[in-house]
Amino acid sequence: VNKLNWGQVTEYPYKIDDSIQVETTHGQFYQLNLEHIPTYDLDGNEVAGAYNNDVTVWYTLGADGGSNARYFNNCGQDAVNNYYIYSKGNVTYTSAGHSKIESDGPEMQLFVNTLVRSIIVATTPPEVKILNGIAVEDNKYDIIGRSVKTAEDGTVSPDNTIPLKFKVTDEDIAAGDTFAKAKIYIDANDNGTYDAGETILKDYGRTLQNEMEYDEDLLVLATVAGVQTEVLNLYTSNRLKIGIEVMDSSKAVGQAFGLYIRRNYFELD
Structure with a gap:
C-alpha cells in the first residue's frame, strides 16, 4: 500500500x-x-x-x-x-x-x-495556538504590542499594525483540509466563549485550513468590520482580548484567547 x-x-x-x-x-x-x-x-x-x-x-x-x-x-x-x-x-x-x-x-x-x-478523534478538538503570544495558561496568551500612532484628526498612521499570528492543528484531517467553521472575535464578556452580539473581526466560514499559519492585522480587520475606534480604544487601554474559535466536521470546538498588552517603544528616527 x-x-x-x-x-x-x-x-x-x-x-x-x-x-x-x-x-x-x-x-x-x-x-x-x-x-x-x-x-x-x-x-x-x-x-x-x-x-x-x-x-x-x-x-x-x-x-x-x-x-x-x-x-x-x-x-x-x-x-x-x-x-x-x-x-x-x-x-x-x-x-x-x-x-x-x-x-x-x-x-x-x-x-x-x-x-x-x-x-x-472522538475526544480531541482542534488545537489553536497563537504564535506571536506568550502562553500563560491552557489556551490563553499574552500578546505584547507597541503603541499605535494617531494623528490629531484621529486617523491611524498606515505603518501601524496589531498583529495576530496563529495556527490550528487537527489530527482528524489532513494538512490543508478545511474546518467547518472558524472566526476571530472580540471576547468582550471575557467568559471564554463566543456570545451573540460580540464583534466578529473575521469569519472564515469553511476556508480556514489545517496546519496552515495565518498572519492577520487586527487594525485591517477592524477597519473592514467598521469597528476601528472600538478596537483602538480597547488596545490602548490594555483591554483588547480576542478569541479564535474553530469547529471541525465532528462539531468539536477548539479555542484560543489573546490579551494584548501594549508597551511604549523608543523612537529611533
Whole structure:
C-alpha cells in the first residue's frame, strides 16, 4: 500500500514508510465520493483550493509485483476505487484484517496507528495556538504590542499594525483540509466563549485550513468590520482580548484567547 496523505495515521505512534507490504486483502466494492465541493467567502466568491469534503484517504492499494501490477501501475493512486485506509469525520475505515497480520511488521504498526486515531478523534478538538503570544495558561496568551500612532484628526498612521499570528492543528484531517467553521472575535464578556452580539473581526466560514499559519492585522480587520475606534480604544487601554474559535466536521470546538498588552517603544528616527 502507498501513502497518499500525511497525518497522525502515518506518523504516530509509529512512523510509517511511504510504501509498505501488507498481507493479501480485497479490492473495494464501492467508490468513495471525493467530489470537491467549492467553498465560498462572505462575498460569494469561490476560494481557490478550499473545499468542504472531509473525506481523507491515507493509503491506497498498490502493486505487489504480481498479476495485478499492471493495473495499479496504470491507474496510479486511485483514491476513489483503490483506497486502503480513509477517514470521514470521526469514522475510520481500514482494509486490514482480510488476512492474518504479522504481529511485528509495518502492517501491524499501521493498524495500531489507525486504532489510535479512532480513539483520539472522538475526544480531541482542534488545537489553536497563537504564535506571536506568550502562553500563560491552557489556551490563553499574552500578546505584547507597541503603541499605535494617531494623528490629531484621529486617523491611524498606515505603518501601524496589531498583529495576530496563529495556527490550528487537527489530527482528524489532513494538512490543508478545511474546518467547518472558524472566526476571530472580540471576547468582550471575557467568559471564554463566543456570545451573540460580540464583534466578529473575521469569519472564515469553511476556508480556514489545517496546519496552515495565518498572519492577520487586527487594525485591517477592524477597519473592514467598521469597528476601528472600538478596537483602538480597547488596545490602548490594555483591554483588547480576542478569541479564535474553530469547529471541525465532528462539531468539536477548539479555542484560543489573546490579551494584548501594549508597551511604549523608543523612537529611533
